[in-house]
Amino acid sequence: MPVAEKKGTRLFHHLKKWLELAIMDYAMIKEGDRVLVGVSGGADSLALLDLLKASMVFVPQFSVLAVNIDMGFDPSYSDYDLLETYLKVNNYTYVMEKTDIGPLSHSDYNRKNPCYLCSRLRRKRIFQIADEKKCNKIALAHHKDDIIETLLINLFYGREICTMMPKQEIFQGSMHIIRPLAYIEEKLIKKYVKEREFPTIENKCTTSKTSKRVYIKKLLQELEKDNKDIRENIYKALRHVKVDYLPQNMRDMK
Template sequence: MSKKVGRAIADYGMIEDGDKILVGVSGGKDSLTLLKILWDRRVFVPIHYDVLALHVDLGFTGTKQEAFRRYLETEGYPLEVRRQAVAGEGGREPLTCFWCSWNRRRVLFEEAKKNGCNKIALGHHKDDIVETILMNLLFEGEISAMAPKQEMFKGELHIIRPLAYVEEREISRFARLMEFPVCGCLCPQAGRTQRAVVKKIIADVQKTAPGVKSNIFRSLQRIKKEYLL
């Protein structure tokens, strides 16, 4: 899996010498995998970069959260924890995926600036990107995806997704092998989102078309403009 991460980093120029990377760590298998791979790769890649883990506590309770934080500290990862409650905060806003995501992203930007980080690494993988393409097509009426590398604030900051070539099943297997203390998704909306609907659609189609995920992933690199409206 590290080879796929390395290829994605090289293809999109995600990491450069001297970078300081803020890794968003939720406690799930994806972000824990991303953190370990980026941390371990520092030993053998021909460039130097620093890694800082950030956990954004959104106020959802769970008994495994403390265990995963202790794990990070025991493993020696530099860790920052930032509390940003969104669940029923003052009753001003309904709890939606957009509201939750926006608050988490805002905290990541603030912490990156405070800690002098020029890159934010997120644990989105190939399945996430494929699902986002279909979500935007079906629910937003647009053709777009999660970019493996995205420029923010006129180049002052970049969001990178080093797991862009890695499938979720590979991450699940790796997380079990590493015995990560995964705390899982604590969101009360889990399983009832647009993403959950699209995930099921892809799983159903994949039963008869095993290459469907790779085909969707490649589709935005093979646009035939002469056939567009």
Template sequence: MDYKKLIKKFKRAIEDFNLIEDGDKIAIGISGGKDSLTLLYLLSIYKKISPKEFDLVGISLDPGNGCDFSSVSILSKKLNVEYHIIPTDISNIVFNIKKEKNPCSLCAKLRRGMLNSSAKNLNCNKIALGHHKNDAIETLLMSMFYEGRINCFTPKTYLSRMDITVIRPMVYIDENEIKSFVKDNDIEIVKNPCPADGKTKRQFIKDLTYNLKTEIPDVQINLLKSLTNIEQLNIWHKEK
């Protein structure tokens, strides 16, 4: 897949939610998976065509479980993006010290904290994450199914405690488009050695949405549309 189709959706999200401004220094959270590498690629392209002046810094958190980020270093150099690998003890904390039965929540919390701190140390005012359209849909459904509330991450979130803003420029891009882009451009993915990979509640919801698509072809489009359709949000309000 050519980058032009993706950059169009990428640019629309940036403009719709005012994600990037003049003078920004943006840390790109790079796990080494298809989503974060596509984000790295698209931000480097957008930097060249955007009228806004901003800087990019790639950050990978090494969880200490044998991840090899050498291919990310090569790609970052090719795209002329400054890149840092931050060593951490996340894997040992989650699986050996805490011995979490459901490790994803703690792991995500630790990664968020360390990424935020690393970005601040590099004088960044924004952090870009690789969440895409399907991630938003899955988060919405997980919140409803498991927590009984209508909730999802936002394309732009200001973290007052850290004084840093999180942006998600890929929220209009479909996961299958990302898969095609990575395959067609021979982008090397960092293997995820996490023992919980592919065995999570999120994976169950992901599979569910793809199964629903066979019966309701527009299900993903409509679910994403519901996140911005605030004029027609009809929820029950109990009278006190």
């Protein structure tokens, strides 16, 4: 039975409700939008793709194009065939493209910061496909925990206090990046993916095991042992920014 036919659990309705709320709160989708969904094949992107296909009460009609960019880390890895079968069986319109972005980002001249080039090249290709296919929205599967972790990554390593936006204008407003999972916790997405048995693809990138994000994830897990609300507190702090208590003219003592 195609995976999409097994719907209607409590978890599904719960996730759909919060997805719909995020879409409505940020006016992410308008009537007739063409939404490119970035599908890495990981749990988050498959959950997003599935939830966007569900009928929603308040969200207007829109179309979906699933786009998978194979980063080329392991040419012998065959699970991309399973992903393609899944997309076909569930009647998705899709583009699957093989690239050498992964090896290129890890080549000798770029070993120090593979993630920067990797994300840049992948994004560039996604924007090009969106343009070719006349998509005006690009939906990415970043969830609530990604937003929390990115805030800390930018603070610890980027010297900035900022994070991912649920909706972000690009190319002077001709396209928008949207993050419909912005309100949803990663653990619920993982639970849903298990419940639905999506054909997830393993990330073959060696850097993904040692990235700054993995470090921050582990750090939060450690801190959670003493303060179980830590993630929620960080998330809520985003709505309580006291700009008057952020000094603007500090000097660097160098």
